[in-house]
Amino acid sequence: MLEELKEANNYIVGKIEEKDSLILEMEAFALEHNVPIVTKEVAKYLEFLVSSYNFKNILEIGTAIGYSGTIMGRIAKKNNGKLTTIEIDETRYNEALENFKKANLLDSVNLILGDGIEEVKKIDAKFDFVFIDASKGHYMEFFNDSFERLTDDGMIFIDNIMFRGYLYKEYPKRFKTIVRRLDEFITYLYENHNFVLLPFGDGIGLVKKN
Numbered sequence: 001m002l003e004e005l006k007e008a009n010n011y012i013v014g015k016i017e018e019k020d021s022l023i024l025e026m027e028a029f030a031l032e033h034n035v036p037i038v039t040k041e042v043a044k045y046l047e048f049l050v051s052s053y054n055f056k057n058i059l060e061i062g063t064a065i066g067y068s069g070t071i072m073g074r075i076a077k078k079n080n081g082k083l084t085t086i087e088i089d090e091t092r093y094n095e096a097l098e099n100f101k102k103a104n105l106l107d108s109v110n111l112i113l114g115d116g117i118e119e120v121k122k123i124d125a126k127f128d129f130v131f132i133d134a135s136k137g138h139y140m141e142f143f144n145d146s147f148e149r150l151t152d153d154g155m156i157f158i159d160n161i162m163f164r165g166y167l168y169k170e171y172p173k174r175f176k177t178i179v180r181r182l183d184e185f186i187t188y189l190y191e192n193h194n195f196v197l198l199p200f201g202d203g204i205g206l207v208k209k210n
């Protein structure tokens with residue numbers, strides 16, 4: 001992003017004033033404990049999309065403390081649907097459980113402790129919205145398993161698809177495999193799916209089935 005655009009973006013994001021106390025509490029917790037959660041503008045966009053399309057059966061891979069899950073779960077609940085969300089780390093899972101309790105969402109959230117790679121394959125259900133936000137080296141696998149479970153008018157939202165810009169600039173050697181896999185994944189999506197890449201936040205990929 002051009003430097004001026006970055007500054008303009010920061011200025012505009014500064015206008016997003018969150019009033020919900022639980023969301024504010026989770027943002028503060030994530031900052032204090034270094035938990036990666038979606039940025040404010042991505043959270044806004046996620047909420048905008050899920051509420052505009054009235055998605056009701058939502059799958060999330062990568063719960064962390066339940067920040068994006070609370071945003072989506074509230075909308076799913078309003079639409080008489082359900083959020084299924086998978087987290088591999090037990091500490092995060094327990095934090096998310098507490099937050100879903102506080103949000104009064106336990107009746108409409110199915111929180112799974114496990115590896116998304118195995119857990120998605122076990123699910124016998126259809127989703128109209130899938131949010132992929134876990135280990136980037138496995139995005140292709142998360143995507144293919146989710147796509148099989150996507151309703152005909154469903155949408156998949158892939159966060160951090162530009163991986164801090166490492167796809168097109170020099171990157172630390174340890175990220176070699178992730179960068180190669182993400183690069184191949186983006187090419188695959190352009191060639192085989194109804195896909196757009198939105199270059200804000202850390203890059204958002206959207207796939208619409210039909």
Ligand SMILES: C[S@@+](CC[C@H](N)C(=O)[O-])C[C@H]1O[C@@H](n2cnc3c(N)ncnc32)[C@H](O)[C@@H]1O
Pocket residue numbers: 036037038061062063064065066067068069086087088089092114115116117133134135138
């Ligand atoms: C970026 S955070 C998710 C943030 C969350 N979606 C939010 O915005 O509030 C990624 C999470 O995915 C989890 N994770 C990583 N690999 C995973 C896997 N294979 N299956 C399930 N969860 C995974 C990590 O433990 C971490 O909590």
